[in-house]
Amino acid sequence: PTGPFSAQVVGALVGERPFLAESSGFVGTPSDGLEQLDTNHRLGHEYRSAEDGNVVQTARIDARPGQPFTLALGFAPTASGAIATASRSALEPFGQTLARYAAGWHGYDAGLTGPPSHLAGFSAAEDSAMQRTYWLSANVIKAAEDKTNIGAFVASPTDPWGQSVPAATTHAGWTYREVFARDSYETFTGLLADGDRTSAKAMVRFLFDRVQQPDGSFPRDSELDGSVAPDTFGLSEIDEDAYPLLMAWEAGLAGDVSFYRDHIRPAADFIVDHGPNYGVERWEEHPGYSPSTIAAEIAGLVAAGQLAAAGGDTARANLYLATADDYQRNVKNWTVTTTGPYAPRYFIRLSPTGDPNGAETYNLGNGSLNDVDQRSVIDAGFLELTRLGELSPHDPDVQASLPVVDSVLESHTASGPGWHRYGIKASGATDGYGDCYEPDPTNCAPTGEPWYTHAVGSGHLWPLLDGERAEQDLQAGDYPAAAGLAVSLQRMTWGLGYVPEQAWEDPDVPASPFGSDPTTASIGFINGKAAGSAAPLIWGQAQYLRLIRDLASRSVVDQPSVTRARYLGSGAAPAVEPVTISSPAPGATVAGATTVVSGTTAPGATVAVGAGQPNSSTDSVDVATTVAGPGGDFQVTVPTPSGPNVITATATLGGHGTGWTQVAVTGT
Template identity: 35%
Template sequence: MSDTPAQPLPAQSLPTQPLPIPPVPEESLPDQTPLAQPPSAQSLAPGAPGLPPTWTSSDKDFVTTALGGASRLWATGGHGMLNEVYWPSTGQPQIRDLNFYLVGESGWVDLKRVQQYVFSRPKPYLPLPTVLHRGQDYQLALEVLPDPNRDVLLIRYALTGPYRLVLLLAPHLTSTGHANAAWVEGQRLLAVSGDRALALLASGPLDHLSAGYVGFSDGWQDLNAHGRLTWSYQRAENGNVALTAELQEPSGLLALGFAENVTGAQGLARASLAEGDEVARRAFLHAWEVWGSALKLGGPSPELDAEALLSATVLKIHEDRAYPGALVASLSIPWGNSTDTLGGYHLVWPRDATLAAFALIACNQREDARRVLAWFIANQQADGHWLQNYYPDGQGFWHGIQLDETAFPVLLAAKLREEGEPELEGTRDMVRRALAFVARTGPTSDQDRWEENQGVNPFTLAVAIAALVAGAGWLEENERHYALGLADDWNERLESLCYVTGTPLCQELNVQGYYVRLAPPDRDGTLTGQVTLQNRQGKTVEAAALVSMDFSYLPRLGLRSALDPRIRDTVKVVDHLLAQATPTGTFYHRYNDDGYGEHEDGSPYDGHGIGRLWPLLSGERGHLALQAGEDSRPYLETLLRCSSPGGLLPEQVWDGPPIPERGLFPGRPNGSAMPLLWAHAEFLKLLHASQTGRPAELLREVENRYAEPLPVEARHWRPAAPVPQLEPGRLLLIEDDEPFTLHFGFDGWQDPQDREALPLPFGLWGVTFSPAELTSHHVLNFTRRSAAGWEGQDHQIRLQQSVPTSLPERRG
């Protein structure tokens, strides 16, 4: 441990005016009646097991990590304090928070509640955060520095004014606040749960060290009861625990170390203190400078340029180093101050990770994107799909199936190929297995991109079609022919699957039709039925009346023109139903009647609520505007204005009247995830598209195939995508994913026959009818028998006999 006195941080380099930061929600702070005056020194703290544990608010100021060394630690901060610290991977938060308080002769200051602070970093791509708290008679500077060479977080502090500094650490080892043990050992604060341990050491002497139970015998309760620290409990076991200490020197260095046992954790912390923070700071800044120097970004204003650099950095921070290429969706837990959930958003969603990888490619960080693809290759399921989400080590969390999450890695592989990157080993096999899954299970998906409903969704289907085309080059000839034919069929039938006309909404807005959010799977060839809103306690909405921004990927991926009247009409519909103006700009709901968000009174989402506004959807709307020849800058500036004081972009912003006591203000981040990787990626891709004139996801192979009308060779009948009528001159394939016998007849079951299904590519089975077989008939009637027996349902397809005069419109 160094004997050199710590030097105060230079205050002149920091901003001089506080940023407008909403107050912390009250429910995140303990408010229990403190214990009556206990003895000042006891072995075991009273109040076990403490209050039910929660995480912290997801309202973050910063996220940070070190590059280039042995460190496997990620730190987050909000409300001027340190929030979750993740170790040894991005999927495992190990503390709830580390808070600081000021204690003086006239009382104590709860800095988290006062929230008079400013935040800064050296450069947007140098995530070395400094927080400066200022009051009338005090100033506290905190610098948060992950040690690049150890699993240690260093915190440099410097306090001026008539106060002493108190810290309160809440361990959540093994990613939960249950069953933690904390104790005091000399000048060390220690905690353990299972094979996870931490140690907090200081460069100077500590006083009033204590271990307690949250809400009963923790340091906040002591301060609240006495205005100073009086308790000195030695141990708190098997509960929701907290550690407290008072720093005797006004400036110095803290080291928070993590290891599999307490001996290792305190050894790492002591080593970091011994080496000092200057060495760690130089190594930290150098590694980030090397990475940041490769960025190729530029915005139309200094503010947008800075946000772009920060957004790229946020993406990089979220990459795991224990499992390189694993990009978690967010280093936060939505509404964390109301839940102790294990998952949060510190999980890998293949969709979010791919979209982030596209943004990294747009920033000239192709090696980062290649690692994402390598991790996809390593974690693909045997049948070709990827899990709905999983921890960075590949272990699944939720096990739903989303077709777009199977198709997106194929688009990433195709993008890297288009960029001239060398092909990763295993890419061909990965693509083939993914496309086999898409071909077998599409065009329906068990879940849409909002993870709630089964059916045909324009976003999901667009990604699947693009993947079949972009990945066809990796397939064998017969597979390639089938994949392209299937893509062409689905692309031409997009409107019959998820587009409506003549609805009351069409009449109200004077439009011909619009794309819906979802076509339910139990349909008869027309878009009918009800959709259950999963976050609205079972409420249902007619499918034809449910709209979303999901259609925006039809132009984004090159399947339709942004000037197509159907796209333009749908833009008009979503602008009318989903858009809402706020003081920071216009944002969009996911879909009408969404329930994912706070309740009307601002209380946290608890499985249902009221859907709030999503900034990333303003980015999607900006892409539509750009592709239609309009200016995208207003949408970029809207995203910028809704960011946190630290520049982080949220999952949602508040859309109701101000509720200051809950920290909710119109157009500002609510209690959802922040930062959201998807939102930062969307900002970067919109900025890139505004500079290049084309979306990052628009692959030339897909764009060229559907630039002009293309004859479709065959129609693919499936139960979830029936063919109500067949145009003359086309093959008809009646398909399933298992062998079957087709019992069929014509024009009211005349001339009944049986035909065995034959193998098709990708494990499919099918019966094929040539145009000549159907020429003299008007209706094909059929049913099927599999190993399980007859399906118990009759189907029919109307057979057109007149040749159309022109091909169906494709791109407007």
């Protein structure tokens, strides 16, 4: 193998009594013991060893009635080391090994905030299931952390639709056993909710120390050592640049001047230069002005403003906060349509151009519909604006959008209601990311085929969306609705209580007969239970855990206090202060190493002008400050090196009024 995990690994299987037959072979070849057993029902030719490949070991144990036996599998860089490791494990009674393992988890759990003993509206059985799933969620979250690279939490310990992926397939994409900054943030909220601040802080340090790129951004996903993962695919997702800023503030890293200078400032500068529309939204499929993405940017920039102020950088604090305010004021202008087919006003999934009333179209992807009008595509991502404390849960456009979400995306199952990620009003799901269900208006067949085989399918319900809706209901004062969704979410879990990525909303589908081709076979689906993608999804476990803490406290525990105070506090949100750049003009070519920026704003306003190079591999923003004169005029000089430059001017007046404007120029 190549890449960051290319070290040699040897595996050895040891039994407490001699094997009657044994073989080491390569997956999917005649030397594969499973292939031999499936074909001939016996282990034929025995191979002494298998080197340099995807190895499978098969052994026949001398099984005797009423006499249990122990097997131990050991790994090491050498054969002798692997045998020694396995032998040591086999010599220790299994009960002792299990007891030591359990003691470690009991010790960890003793330091956590546990679940409530009872939630209003829950039956005794529901309370019991809630407590069991809460503890499981807390432990699954912690188990998702790599044991070598502390702070690296994977999105899931699974490959989605792993049963359909040939074992000999090299690691090239579509695994969830990687670090995604967005999923890490959601996991982080679970760690804070259960009281594990040590792991939460380690996660933040890992993201900034190991994953952050020289230009301040974060890749779509990374390997466990922090290197860029091969399935990043060149995608940019600016919400993943924003969430680490919020995490740093909530982890208590304010005041660390070097950390601010080396990590916070570059990340926030990147958002100022590239936001609000840069890359794809949280479902990783389409670019555009997305409510959920912009919500993350607002929260990240407000947090960055606080971190800048704590680090003594007042100029950037003003720049970041004023940019956040502008995004908060305009998110509706970019993402609420007044000309759509469902209602007079409502949030849409995204707008490619920032004009939600235009007849813009885009393809839904994953084998679904093409050329779909943006105004007909709905998702509930706008609820991030209320969860993060940027819009009131009673906001008229939020309230008007909820019935639209329900009419387009909601399905009722045996476990309770659930929602699709996004879609249009149609008979069946129009999200194509999921196990195939042929009656849906997507291009897939046969029913039950895993999405992975042809990258087409039918999207199903995402249980974590029950949690997001419950948090909205709770904020709006509807505790019974929120509690009911917590019960539904728990009922959708799989196995011991694992929250799946998706849950099946369609009629039951039987499993394909034994021996069917796993690339097309149905694994069997039950209405209201896990579909075939991935379980557990760590984001989902964190969503469930924090929802239980929400219900116990009758509040959204992960809502940032800094955004809530700024936009929903007792005073009004920051007032709008007009600010313009009169020179240079948008799109101008400017000569020389520096450029004089002039403009107007409110008299006496503090002006911060940032100049950055968005295409630079080490993008950073140089900030100049001044105070507007009696007539409101201002003038500063900023560097404008050769190539594209973005100039951002902000005004701050009286601590509670801000303005923002931006122009792009080319330096020569």
